[in-house]
Amino acid sequence: MSQSLHFFTPTTCSPNFTFPKPSLPASNCLFSITFWPKSISVKASASSDSNSAPSSQVFVSNNGTGGGVLVPEYSSLAVADVSSIEVDAVTEAELKENGFRSTRRTKLVCTIGPATCGFEQLEALAVGGMNVARINMCHGTREWHKSVIERVRRLNEEKGFAVAIMMDTEGSEIHMGDLGGASSAKAEDGEIWTFSVRAFDSPRPERTINVNYDGFAEDVQVGDELIVDGGMVTFEVIEKIGPDVKCRCTDPGLLLPRANLTFWRDRSLVRERNAMLPTISSKDWLDIDFGIAEGVDFIAISFVKSAEVINHLKSYVAARSRDHDIAVIAKIESIDSLKNLDEIIQASDGAMVARGDLGAQIPLEQVPSAQQRIVQLCRQLNKPVIVASQLLESMIEYPTPTRAEVADVSEAVRQRADALMLSGESAMGQYPEKALAVLRSVSVRIEKWWREAKRHEATQLPAVGSALSDSVSEEICNSAAKMANNLEVDALFVYTKNGHLASLLSRCRPDCPIFAFTTTASVRRRLNLQWGLMPFRLSFSDDMESNLNKTFSLLKARGMIKSGDLVIAVSDMLQSIQVMNVP
Numbered sequence: 001m002s003q004s005l006h007f008f009t010p011t012t013c014s015p016n017f018t019f020p021k022p023s024l025p026a027s028n029c030l031f032s033i034t035f036w037p038k039s040i041s042v043k044a045s046a047s048s049d050s051n052s053a054p055s056s057q058v059f060v061s062n063n064g065t066g067g068g069v070l071v072p073e074y075s076s077l078a079v080a081d082v083s084s085i086e087v088d089a090v091t092e093a094e095l096k097e098n099g100f101r102s103t104r105r106t107k108l109v110c111t112i113g114p115a116t117c118g119f120e121q122l123e124a125l126a127v128g129g130m131n132v133a134r135i136n137m138c139h140g141t142r143e144w145h146k147s148v149i150e151r152v153r154r155l156n157e158e159k160g161f162a163v164a165i166m167m168d169t170e171g172s173e174i175h176m177g178d179l180g181g182a183s184s185a186k187a188e189d190g191e192i193w194t195f196s197v198r199a200f201d202s203p204r205p206e207r208t209i210n211v212n213y214d215g216f217a218e219d220v221q222v223g224d225e226l227i228v229d230g231g232m233v234t235f236e237v238i239e240k241i242g243p244d245v246k247c248r249c250t251d252p253g254l255l256l257p258r259a260n261l262t263f264w265r266d267r268s269l270v271r272e273r274n275a276m277l278p279t280i281s282s283k284d285w286l287d288i289d290f291g292i293a294e295g296v297d298f299i300a301i302s303f304v305k306s307a308e309v310i311n312h313l314k315s316y317v318a319a320r321s322r323d324h325d326i327a328v329i330a331k332i333e334s335i336d337s338l339k340n341l342d343e344i345i346q347a348s349d350g351a352m353v354a355r356g357d358l359g360a361q362i363p364l365e366q367v368p369s370a371q372q373r374i375v376q377l378c379r380q381l382n383k384p385v386i387v388a389s390q391l392l393e394s395m396i397e398y399p400t401p402t403r404a405e406v407a408d409v410s411e412a413v414r415q416r417a418d419a420l421m422l423s424g425e426s427a428m429g430q431y432p433e434k435a436l437a438v439l440r441s442v443s444v445r446i447e448k449w450w451r452e453a454k455r456h457e458a459t460q461l462p463a464v465g466s467a468l469s470d471s472v473s474e475e476i477c478n479s480a481a482k483m484a485n486n487l488e489v490d491a492l493f494v495y496t497k498n499g500h501l502a503s504l505l506s507r508c509r510p511d512c513p514i515f516a517f518t519t520t521a522s523v524r525r526r527l528n529l530q531w532g533l534m535p536f537r538l539s540f541s542d543d544m545e546s547n548l549n550k551t552f553s554l555l556k557a558r559g560m561i562k563s564g565d566l567v568i569a570v571s572d573m574l575q576s577i578q579v580m581n582v583p
């Protein structure tokens with residue numbers, strides 16, 4: 001026997017629309033609930049017939065201009081063409097082997113570098129759970145990045161993955177040159193190194209470092225502390241000779257190509273000049289044009305200072321990428337981005353807690369509270385959030401993580417961030433797949449622990465949109481997620497064209513996985529960054545009865561669901577909630 005609950009929202013109907021009586025008995029329908037502007041009426045009906053006789057449904061169009069009655073045909077569980085739903089083999093295997101409950105909800109982003117740029121290496125990462133591949137425009141040539149994008153795309157096409165591409169801009173940060181081809185250089189305690197804006201002949205003279213910022217020698221003062229990569233190596237400025245700045249190493253360590261540089265005076269970051277640099281440099285604009293032309297899914301903007309630059313970029317992108325949306329992610333990695341956090345996140349399509357540079361700009365002990373604040377705010381404003389940098393730093397060199405790293409990953413999962421990111425671990429480390437496996441297993445374990453402990457957060461999610469139709473969507477998703485937890489359903493199904501309803505469900509962080517059905521490959525890839533969403537590509541109609549029957553038969557044919565599984569479905573064509581057992 002199956003059941004269904006319908007929530008209808010006549011408030012968004014045209015004025016002369018009249019509601020027909022539901023024709024009963026409906027196929028899988030035991031209850032229908034209708035939301036009226038001032039009252040709620042509940043109708044109950046029962047059917048012993050579990051064969052799929054369709055029900056009449058009242059639907060309300062999502063733009064609030066129309067409505068009508070759908071009487072689906074008696075077609076339903078016909079032979080399914082199992083190829084007409086796109087899902088990757090990993091999700092499929094995960095569902096078949098472990099069932100709904102144990103699927104991973106936290107998404108994983110891998111930075112692609114020399115260690116992972118080959119097709120087989122990329123495939124291994126996709127099989128290992130990579131949801132988003134990040135290319136960092138600080139490093140490598142555009143041709144190199146183009147080849148990575150092409151390989152990921154081929155992987156998606158040939159193997160059914162929905163790995164999204166995130167392009168990360170260089171930004172106007174001050175950084176070192178590329179060490180003349182060396183993979184690293186060791187700076188020892190007390191050594192004198194020269195930092196200069198002069199380009200050196202190759203081979204690079206010993207203990208010299210090129211700096212990309214012309215104002216460098218002018219800006220630093222004798223006595224300043226020069227911090228490489230947020231503290232991997234520290235120098236003290238001892239002398240300035242024209243364009244050359246002589247520094248003594250005070251904290252030894254490994255210098256990596258293009259490592260970020262900050263300088264501190266009297267224990268605080270010198271940022272006056274930095275604040276004058278543009279967020280998006282001329283080189284970044286060329287990279288952005290490249291990203292648009294290549295059809296990347298996300299553009300992450302480094303060193304965002306204000307919402308203005310996000311709005312500027314979003315309108316630029318919207319005017320140039322007509323055929324598919326590119327989401328703009330704000331990287332929170334500077335003092336200014338923390339100051340203007342609310343407006344920046346409000347303007348963006350998502351955010352990244354870029355702890356690498358953030359930890360070089362604020363005292364390290366303030367990074368955890370900043371992370372928590374950013375993650376919470378993103379959740380409230382319904383924007384996906386990525387926790388990035390040094391999650392498993394030691395795994396660049398070693399095959400197992402430190403206990404402290406596992407605790408850090410657990411904390412990010414416990415905060416219910418949408419995604420975790422690998423940087424050097426996957427770009428140039430010795431154990432990219434092992435690092436990914438650690439993120440995967442820690443995520444699954446902590447998520448399970450959270451559910452078992454029934455730690456549903458008490459936090460009330462504030463309203464996101466202001467229009468009535470937005471509020472209706474939010475209420476539907478909040479209610480559906482709550483019902484899913486209370487009824488312990490196996491899965492939530494969401495049918496969404498632009499992905500909005502899926503993100504609202506994800507925001508509720510329900511106990512069960514969310515199967516998100518969408519019609520385009522680009523929306524499917526974008527949804528792959530969001531917590532708990534399993535994105536499928538499927539063509540569907542405005543007729544929910546036939547959509548559900550089609551989905552059930554396709555998923556059953558692939559062994560991803562079975563008769564009797566309890567499912568709650570919501571859709572953005574028909575603002576309703578339906579509860580049913582898979583027939």
Ligand SMILES: Nc1ncnc2c1ncn2[C@@H]1O[C@H](COP(=O)(O)OP(=O)(O)O)[C@@H](O)[C@H]1O
Pocket residue numbers: 111112113114136138139140144256257258259260356423424425427428
């Ligand atoms: N496309 C690339 N080509 C060469 N090396 C790369 C590339 N992407 C990343 N790397 C290497 O991986 C390291 C970590 O990557 P990431 O965290 O993205 O950069 P960064 O250290 O500059 O913040 C980089 O420092 C660099 O050594």
Ligand SMILES: C=C(OP(=O)(O)O)C(=O)O
Pocket residue numbers: 136138168302333353354355356357358388389423
């Ligand atoms: C993710 C970060 O940015 P990038 O790796 O580009 O410096 C960071 O600073 O933490």
Ligand SMILES: [K+]
Pocket residue numbers: 136137138168169170171302
């Ligand atoms: K970057």
Ligand SMILES: [Mg+2]
Pocket residue numbers: 302333354356357
């Ligand atoms: Mg950074």
